[in-house]
Amino acid sequence: MQTHRTRWLALPLLMLSMQVLADSGPGAPSGDGEPILDLRYRYENIDSGSTPHGAEAHTLRTRLGYRTGEWNGWSALVEIDDVARLGGRYNDTRNGRTDHAVVADPDGAGVNQALLRYGADHGEVTLGRQRINLDNQRFIGGSGWRQNEQTYDGAMLRFTPTGKLTLGYAWIAQVNTVFGPDDGPYATAANRADSGGDSHLLHLRYALAPWLAATAYQYRLDLEDLAVSATAPAGSLSGNTTGLRVDGALDRFDYVLEYARQDERGRTPWTLDGRYHLVELGYRLGPVQFKAGQEVLGGADGPGNRAFQAPLATKHQFQGWADMFGTTPADGIDDRYLGAVAALAGGTLQAWYHDFRAERGGASYGTELDLSYAHAVPGVDGLGGLLKYAHYDSDNPALTADTRKVWLQLQYIY
Template sequence: MKKIYLLTIILCSFLVTNTIAQVRISAEVRPRSEFRNGFKTLTDDSKDPAFFTEQRSRLYLDYTNSDFVFKLAFQDIRIWGETTQIFKKEPGNTFISEAWGQYFFNPKFSVKVGRQILSYDNQRFLGGLEWAQQGRRHDALLFIYESEEKDTQLHVGLAYNQDDDVPEPTFLQGDGANFYSVAGNYKTMQYAWFHKDFNTGGFSLLAHNAGYQNADSTVSNKQTFGFIPNVTIGQVTLKGDFYYQSGKQGTNDVSAFLAGINATIPTAVTPLTFGVEYISGDDDLTDGKNTNFNPDFGTNHAFNGFMDYFYVGPANGAIGVNDIYLKTKWKIGKGSLQGHLHQFFTGSSQYDTTGESLSKAMGTEIDLVYAIKLAEAVTWNIGYSQMFATDTMESLRGGDRTHIQNWAWTMITFKPTLFTSSK
């Protein structure tokens, strides 16, 4: 890894002296310590709380000239202590985070190809997931049209994934050569995203298709259609998210939706955001219908509470969620305190082991995050969250709702610019 960093710096120096372009080298070091005691699911007296520190280290190279843009980002992710102090073999946590190039045919039309972040609107369905230390990346080809004069953007993206389970030359042809065995990822992906701005707001439209490999070598295609509007009326800003999913997932027909709306109102003390989001779901798939909406590629940590009880990780259930929330932020000294309050309900009817109907109320979550900028390239965050679960949550997730369910974390981010050439 050190050799790669050194080679990158030498390459940058060569580019600066031999081309009319701009080169920027930046870095990031972001350790985050977490205390987990009921994070993602309920805990009980039989389980010990967890404490650990995970660190992200990155080196970014950005190159720009009049015809194209190029980016490389090297990344190392590790938990403190997971490797010995003295080792000869790299544990394999160092890899390429981003590697893409964007060529401009003219100022409005370009093509972008490589390993990249796909992030749109509020990242509800397509997001970079930068809260996770590793982030979320796609290997994709994008056709991009952007017009500042018309306040219009159109992105069309394509991807076809393959794994390396069969080495070359057999990989190139033969039985099963195109079978995709990487779990949890799509085999093919196509999407179109359109955005238009107006004086008082704007809207986005999304049409997305993801093809997933089935065990019998067929491919199931699931479509997601989105409408994401925003408008400011007087001093009130309204935002919405409306998505519908169709197609197939395995042998089941998909028919699911997400609908959310919020209003931000300024006050003399702090802005207040009131919102509600309903996500359809049903854990009964015996009828061949799947009503479970899934924000497959979004930054899901930013929604439905920071304790990640829903749509983050595999153990979230498939019951749907109705989230009623209040969000605000106060300025405290040189920093700010962010506060969120969530009330969660099930998105479908649920029953206990005796067949009795459960209450839809699952619990209340409180999230607090304090952030302060210590220096030009240094930011410190500290957070605390607590879940007040109901009997319904305990019945669905296990654990003990009377046990304290909390999560605390602190993170410091160093993100300096190491070098910038003249234009």
């Protein structure tokens, strides 16, 4: 019912945006509107001991839309996504192929964004289905790596009273997850296409100087349809996450320090008391950026998995590209990592190494090596290629399995 209700709510936004586009008289939009065309083909191959068969997937994401010019501070955007399965054998979480590894890119078409935005000198308001990416997307993001992006239905307010201070507030009525656009008979509480609720995001950032900025936040998530696992009670991913992040850059160095606590929200079925911390240091040497860090999501006692979770994060950016820990294990996770990003032959090369351990007890989960190279395709403006590899070596077969993933991607953006 949530999906159908949101589509009805989006209709007035679509109609109004079309009216703005059609207005050619006095007061018409200033500046030109922009069409949106984004084509992304991806080949994904998985070899994993977690299922009888691996996976091989050919998918194409087609994104079409239009962004209007501005009219008295108002603008509108409409964006439609279609994910097509071109071939291969894999479990897309909707086709019932549970003997194959998961490639979480179900096929289908839907509204990715449909919004109105009003901007003024010291802030803006956005209403409708929209993209929300906060800070490094560790807690709130769009999961843009997956073919079906995660977007949010609600309202977002940004207020910038000075050049150094930014205040943000968002109300979210529904989360449209990467598993959409539809549920189908194989959906579970752990992979719903959408989740209704009454969530509130509070965010304050003060940039004192290039070497010091502080961000305070509280994310009050009410995810009434989602659960930490297929058998856990609905709402077990709801909760309050309150934290402080400090970051900056000085000469060749940059750093991040972050701490957060997670507790239960009113309708959360479990008592929660999780901790999170991040320590990261970077150093730039010529065309190479080195980074090393430790990220810890704490475990917890009690029946069920009550560890610190990040249900709305862009998870592929964290804890390795093999995506072995999309859900934090009950004993928590301690990820110690190092890597480098380098400009090479007109493209970008990345290499990362992760050592994963339980936050409680310190037992080893395993290690992972990640490599990627991205480069624009010569002779075609807007076309880029990506080759990517992840190799996870498990030390805990009861929890994870040895996994290798390879991706080849071509993306054209007009």
